[in-house]
Amino acid sequence: MRKPIIAGNWKMHKTMEEAVDFAEKVKGLVPSNAQVDTVICAPFLFLDRLVKEVSGYNVKIGAQTMHYEEKGAYTGEVSPAALKGIAVSYVIIGHSERREFYNETDESVNKKVLSAFRNGLLPIVCVGESLEQWENGETNEHVGSQVKKALQGLTKEQVKDLIIAYEPIWAIGTGKSSTAEDANKVCEHIRQVIENSFSKEAADSVRIQYGGSVKPENIRTFLSQPNIDGALVGGASLDPDSFLKLLEASIND
Numbered sequence: 001m002r003k004p005i006i007a008g009n010w011k012m013h014k015t016m017e018e019a020v021d022f023a024e025k026v027k028g029l030v031p032s033n034a035q036v037d038t039v040i041c042a043p044f045l046f047l048d049r050l051v052k053e054v055s056g057y058n059v060k061i062g063a064q065t066m067h068y069e070e071k072g073a074y075t076g077e078v079s080p081a082a083l084k085g086i087a088v089s090y091v092i093i094g095h096s097e098r099r100e101f102y103n104e105t106d107e108s109v110n111k112k113v114l115s116a117f118r119n120g121l122l123p124i125v126c127v128g129e130s131l132e133q134w135e136n137g138e139t140n141e142h143v144g145s146q147v148k149k150a151l152q153g154l155t156k157e158q159v160k161d162l163i164i165a166y167e168p169i170w171a172i173g174t175g176k177s178s179t180a181e182d183a184n185k186v187c188e189h190i191r192q193v194i195e196n197s198f199s200k201e202a203a204d205s206v207r208i209q210y211g212g213s214v215k216p217e218n219i220r221t222f223l224s225q226p227n228i229d230g231a232l233v234g235g236a237s238l239d240p241d242s243f244l245k246l247l248e249a250s251i252n253d
Ligand SMILES: O=C(CO)COP(=O)(O)O
Pocket: 009, 095, 167, 171, 172, 173, 174, 175, 211, 212, 213, 214, 232, 233, 234, 235, 236
C-alpha cells in the first residue's frame, strides 16, 4: 500500500508574511504522518523560515527547482547543498513551467534528479504532455520518454523512493482537469515504463501524483484511481482551508 503524498506548489505566490501565516494556520491541523505525506514547495526565500516554522509537525518543505552542481559560478542559482543545509526535504524537478520558460530539458532534468539523490533531497519529477500531443494521441509516448530520460542512471532503490508528478500541461491552471480515468491510464503507463527500465518492485513502490486543476471538490476522484497516489496542487494549495481540505480528502480515500 502506497502512502498518499499531497504537495502544494506555491509557484511565485505569497510574501514572507503570508507564507508564515499559512504555516501557522495549517501545521497543527494536518493529518498524521501515518496517513499522508504533506509537502509545501515554496519560493527559495521562504524555505529556511518555513522549515523552522513546521518543525515537529507532519509537514515537509520542498523547493521548486535547483541547480545540479553543488557549487560554482552560476549567478542567481541555488545549489542542492544549500537546500540540504537548511533541512529542505523535497525538490520539484522539471515542472512544465521550468521546461517552457527556463530551458529545462530532459538532459538537465536528469542531471538534477541524480544530483538531488547525491545531496539527500527527494525529487518530485514532473512530466506531462501538451494539448497538441494529447489530441494527437502521443501522450504515452511523450510521457514515457520523459520518464525514461529523467530517471537514467538511478538505482532501483532510488526509483522506489522518488515521486513522479504527472501533469498534463493543458490542465495546469486552466480549471480543465484530465478525467481521473484518463490520468490513471497515463500513470499506469508510467509504472510500466519503470517496470521495464528498472524492476516490478520499483514500479509498484514509486508514488505517482496527478497535477492540473486539482481542487478539494475533485481530488477524491483522482486518488481513488489505483495508479494515482497523491496530487501536486498549484492554485488550490494557496489557501489554508483549501489545503487542509485536500489533505482530509486524501485520508478518506
Ligand atoms: O502546476 C501545477 C502544480 O505543479 C498545477 O497547478 P494548478 O493546480 O493551479 O492547476
